[in-house]
Amino acid sequence: MHPERIRIVLVNTSHPGNIGGTARAMKNMGLSRLYLVQPKRFPHEEADWRAASAQDLLETAVVTDSLEAAVGDCQFVVGTSARERRIPWPLLDARQCAQRIAALPPSEEVAILFGREDRGLTNDELKICNLHLNIPTSDTYSSLNLAMAVQIVAYELRMVSTAPDTPVQEDAQWDSPFATRDNMERFYQHLEETLVDLEFLDPAAPRQLMTRLRRLYSRVRLDEMELNILRGILTEAQKWVARARKTPD
Amino acid sequence: MHPERIRIVLVNTSHPGNIGGTARAMKNMGLSRLYLVQPKRFPHEEADWRAASAQDLLETAVVTDSLEAAVGDCQFVVGTSARERRIPWPLLDARQCAQRIAALPPSEEVAILFGREDRGLTNDELKICNLHLNIPTSDTYSSLNLAMAVQIVAYELRMVSTAPDTPVQEDAQWDSPFATRDNMERFYQHLEETLVDLEFLDPAAPRQLMTRLRRLYSRVRLDEMELNILRGILTEAQKWVARARKTPD
Numbered sequence: 104m105h106p107e108r109i110r111i112v113l114v115n116t117s118h119p120g121n122i123g124g125t126a127r128a129m130k131n132m133g134l135s136r137l138y139l140v141q142p143k144r145f146p147h148e149e150a151d152w153r154a155a156s157a158q159d160l161l162e163t164a165v166v167t168d169s170l171e172a173a174v175g176d177c178q179f180v181v182g183t184s185a186r187e188r189r190i191p192w193p194l195l196d197a198r199q200c201a202q203r204i205a206a207l208p209p210s211e212e213v214a215i216l217f218g219r220e221d222r223g224l225t226n227d228e229l230k231i232c233n234l235h236l237n238i239p240t241s242d243t244y245s246s247l248n249l250a251m252a253v254q255i256v257a258y259e260l261r262m263v264s265t266a267p268d269t270p271v272q273e274d275a276q277w278d279s280p281f282a283t284r285d286n287m288e289r290f291y292q293h294l295e296e297t298l299v300d301l302e303f304l305d306p307a308a309p310r311q312l313m314t315r316l317r318r319l320y321s322r323v324r325l326d327e328m329e330l331n332i333l334r335g336i337l338t339e340a341q342k343w344v345a346r347a348r349k350t351p352d
Numbered sequence: 353m354h355p356e357r358i359r360i361v362l363v364n365t366s367h368p369g370n371i372g373g374t375a376r377a378m379k380n381m382g383l384s385r386l387y388l389v390q391p392k393r394f395p396h397e398e399a400d401w402r403a404a405s406a407q408d409l410l411e412t413a414v415v416t417d418s419l420e421a422a423v424g425d426c427q428f429v430v431g432t433s434a435r436e437r438r439i440p441w442p443l444l445d446a447r448q449c450a451q452r453i454a455a456l457p458p459s460e461e462v463a464i465l466f467g468r469e470d471r472g473l474t475n476d477e478l479k480i481c482n483l484h485l486n487i488p489t490s491d492t493y494s495s496l497n498l499a500m501a502v503q504i505v506a507y508e509l510r511m512v513s514t515a516p517d518t519p520v521q522e523d524a525q526w527d528s529p530f531a532t533r534d535n536m537e538r539f540y541q542h543l544e545e546t547l548v549d550l551e552f553l554d555p556a557a558p559r560q561l562m563t564r565l566r567r568l569y570s571r572v573r574l575d576e577m578e579l580n581i582l583r584g585i586l587t588e589a590q591k592w593v594a595r596a597r598k599t600p601d
Contacts, residue, residue, distance in 0.1 A: 124497070124500075127497060127500075128497075128500055130490065130492075130493045131489045131490055131493055131494065131495070131496050131500070132489060132490060133489075133490035133492075155495070155497070156493055156495070157493065190527060191523075191525050191526055191527055193522040193523055194522055194525065195522050198511065199522070203522075234522065238507070239507075239510055239511060239514055240380045240381060240382075240510070241379065241380055241381060241382035241510070243379075243382075244379045244380055244405055244406065245380065246380070246404070246405070247380050248373070248376060248377075248404070250500075251373075251376075251377055251380070251499075251500065251503045254500045254503055254504065255503065255504065255507050258487070258488075258504050258507075261488055261489070261490070262447065262488060265488055298585065301585065301588040301589060301592060302588065303584060303585055303588045312581065315577065315578060315581060316578075316581065319572060319574070319578050320572075322523075322572050323568060323569075323571050323572035325568070328564065329564060329565075329568050332561065332564060332565065335552060336547065336550065336552055339550040339551065339552045340550060340589045340592070343550060343589070343592045343593045343596050344592045344596075346596035347592050347593075347595035347596035
């Protein structure tokens, strides 16, 4: 476990107290990298007060205008989610997720996303994730406070980091680095463009096609060489379409 | 595990916000019995606000003048403690402690004590406990917020109460059956054929291309719907190549 490779990303947080509580929860468990995507109110004295002796995390927090800017360089992105999705995504509870993260190669950058207090992460935000994380709660009152949710996840990360031995991930030894979020996004755009060229995807009625393909490729975690192969195939397909289009039928 | 036999006892709490946060943390994890030994300020609007939808726990909270009055009828008392004791006491971490509590006879009344924000439980208070509980934290900043500590303990109690016997696979809930080996083999053949059509794969010098693509798709375990989508894309690509080939260059 390499806590210095893990960033906690709060998306569009409303209450500064929750930002402070998150900073303290992180530092208590040995995490230090806080990212804030469009916080409503920050910096704020309520955040400082709740952070207690973790004010240094607020001072070094990275504030961004977009989620992409916060996670673009990450190889593994986890999104916390309370809801059932229409299209199920790979899903683990907080403990299994911590084990999974602990088993990643130490060079990988990891982001764990926490959504808005009132409605969590949007579907579009959840779609960029390799994995969804759920914290088991009571059926009668499942709405965890944001900083509490961070506390539980940070605690599980700490528990696994101090556990005697963690299982080895099946792709811990690999021959090519795994793709970053930014490169994956370029691939999805190229894929979508090509499917439109092929007339396989109708932009006027896209249905769930791209969502299903995103789920497929985020599940597999493409390495950079695989990404280049797939983009090479897309480029060739586009050339053939262009050649065919020059022809009168 | 019988959550209705477990009471959370806050001793001499200073900040009403922590009482509210505790109530919410408990209810989120299915606990309902809150005891308050000489709280400094209670009831209080800050407690109500932080409790959110767990105000019912504040309304039914039992306020007592002494610790004995709060735990006198209990068979098993656990005290949370951050410090090393001069005389070592039976000590477990939060997870082991939850397992221990789950293994108690269902008729037993259990109390878990949480001390003051600034200095925890006194030695005299810790001495009445059957067991001490410690939450692992970072060495550099070990002072957990009170409600956060309750959250972690309540979470571990919930985890043990709902623990399945076998680990859950991340794709256990899925919307389409996973592809059979036979269908995967047909897909690989179709893929190879298409890559030859596209002139992306040279059958005379195939190199490791198909091996890499096989590794990619066997890693992901395609479901049947994804398989159909990919084969649909291949079929479209083949049609465009055929159209282009009818053209004189």
